[in-house]
Amino acid sequence: MHPAPPAFCPVYRAIGVLQEKWVLHIVRALLDGEKGFNELARAVGGCNSATLTQRLEHLEALALIAKRTEDSQGKLARSVYSLTPAGRELQGVIDAIGNWAREHLDEAPHAPAPLA
Amino acid sequence: MHPAPPAFCPVYRAIGVLQEKWVLHIVRALLDGEKGFNELARAVGGCNSATLTQRLEHLEALALIAKRTEDSQGKLARSVYSLTPAGRELQGVIDAIGNWAREHLDEAPHAPAPLA
């Protein structure tokens, strides 16, 4: 019944992954260095913990990020999320978005030039 | 009350636009040439008309695509959607996604080889 969604096309599938809400933000935040759960939530800016948990699970399943649980002898369980090599390669995508954004999205909410 | 979403950051806003469902698919389809409504729907593969209409309005408002209504003398009103220069520049983003996808997303649902 599907009108032929090109599921076999890698670009199509990549778009499917990358358009999930917060995914690109998460990747961008982690490109900046590995982070704990709350730290990541803050860096990403506005994602709630339920969605973040789900997104992190999905990205881990896709092997774009890795979760490590630091347990310093006692019992402190801090989780640390970082990009895998495949995830780090998304730098190119983020850069492309960045270049485009700076060229074509620079109007709008803009500080009204501090020097005037 | 927002925990400081960096709305002033162009990359953040770009991600906000590009992660809307179907947006990247629409851009990709139009990079291939201008298209009518149903034609675009078919090219995009699986987006329903309600969402497509809404997305096209949004993208037109952002000046990434342009809508032209061909009315050959009589009264035929065929709509044609095409990318604006700003929209066309998203080629770089699509390419980056394409490169990444081909390198890191090539396993998975794969037609089981028609010959055999």
Place this chain on the structure above:
DNA sequence: TCACATCACTTGACATTCTAAACTGGTGGA
């Protein structure tokens, strides 16, 4: 000339996805 297909959408009911906000259970500091 009538039936049927296509075009560009709209509409309304429904399903999926995302969200806020509160809560769990543990650590660590004043």
Place this chain on the structure above:
DNA sequence: TCCACCAGTTTAGAATGTCAAGTGATGTGA
């Protein structure tokens, strides 16, 4: 002890996306 932070989980409701059908016009073939 009280409070803050850690990493989440839960639940209910809002936002977003979808399906399927319908609209009114044109075109196509029998």
